[in-house]
Amino acid sequence: MIEKVAIIGAGIFQKPLIEKAKSMGYETHVFAWEDGAVGREAADYFYPVSIVEKEQILALCRSIRPAAVASIASDLAAITVNEVACRLGLPSNSPECVKKTTNKYLMRRALQKAGIPVPDFVLADQANLAGGAAAWGLSYPLIVKPTDRSGSRGIALVHDDPALRRAVETAAGYSFQKKAIVETVLEGPEYSCECLTEQGQHHLLALTQKITTGAPDFIETGHRQPAAFPEAQKSEIAQILFAAYDALDITCGASHAEFRVDHAGRIRIIEIGARMGGDCIGSHLVPLSTGYDFMGMVLDVAAGKRPNLQKQTGPRAAAINFIMNGADLAKMNRIVQAVPESVVEIGPIELNDRPVVDSSSRYGYYILAAGDTREMERILAL
DSSP: OOOEEEEEOOSTTTHHHHHHHHHTTOEEEEEOOSTTOTTTTTOSEEEOOOTTOHHHHHHHHHHHOOSEEEOOSOHHHHHHHHHHHHHHTOSOOOHHHHHHHHOHHHHHHHHHHTTOOOOOEEEEOGGGOTTHHHHTTOOSSEEEEETTOOTTTTOEEEOSHHHHHHHHHHHHHHSSSSOEEEEEOOOSOEEEEEEEEETTEEEEEEEEEEEEOOTTTOOEEEEEESOOOOHHHHHHHHHHHHHHHHHTTOOSEEEEEEEEEOTTOOEEEEEEESSOOTTTIIIIIHHHHHOOOHHHHHHHHHTTOOOOOSOSSOOOEEEEEEEOSHHHHHHHHHHHHHOGGGEEEEOOOOOOSSOOOSGGGOOEEEEEEESSHHHHHHHHTO
8 A cells, every 4th residue: 555645745845845745756745825736746646635724634534544744944843743643643843843843932931940051041022112112121232033934034133223113113013912022142153953763863964054134134045064073163052952952852753053153162952943944955965075865865754654864975065055146146147158067956046126135035045065165265256
């Protein structure tokens, strides 16, 4: 009998999971809005149901009887994946884990309670802004974020009370619960970590260097693997992040942790998602740079199977660059002409006059692979 998998989401970053599941012999049942569902054609069965309609998806899955429920790269999808899988008796993270990993305020509280260093933070909305930062005992500059959104939406760096009020209003407007988190600024270069957890055991797969626009919007413009860390520091990162995963009750599937390393070499967690990193980090860069079949592992764990932790290929270097303007497009064209063998994939590109305000409004992307980091640096310098 052919095993079935329910996949939540069919956007551009979900399509590779649909294709991977099919290559593993699964019959794919995919749930998503029709608008933007680029993975629809790849699915064996497509259901035009919003990924937030948990009860409707659950009812359909009771008839489908999937061996696994899965998704990648989406906090919203992860909420539905875990609830549906849990109620079907399939491997999943707990409801408490989902709450902690999709709400930045609850995440900070859980990490703080576990003794893991976090910046000073408060929960904010228009009702408690009257006294400004001083009333909370916070000093500028401060970062303001929606409590429950991703993709750089609604993030701002502020330096005074008027800017704080505007930023909280904007961030709360993006938030599903209409709340913002205000916290002190973490310094240092930014990185991310991709892990797989199976029955509570964590496996660090890759470390990524993150490139952003910086203040005030912090929109991600690219990612590089592998990030250069000495082995001792890699072990320290793993120790801190694994303790954080335990504090957040992550016991099953992929996780994506964002962190900074300050001038003193201290590791400071920005946030953690109990799902694969977006921006093609998990689906493309991890396999290219490490040889791990990350998506295959995610599907195995979701189906209650032992994941294959053997590397399929040797280590390389991988990168993704996002098109933010005409200069970025020109650079991509130079690379395509000079070293076409390095170009793994070019995503849909639509350069227009619409401003890039968050990750969802970037104009496109391209993915590169090279033999090692030095070769990648030469390519990226073109």
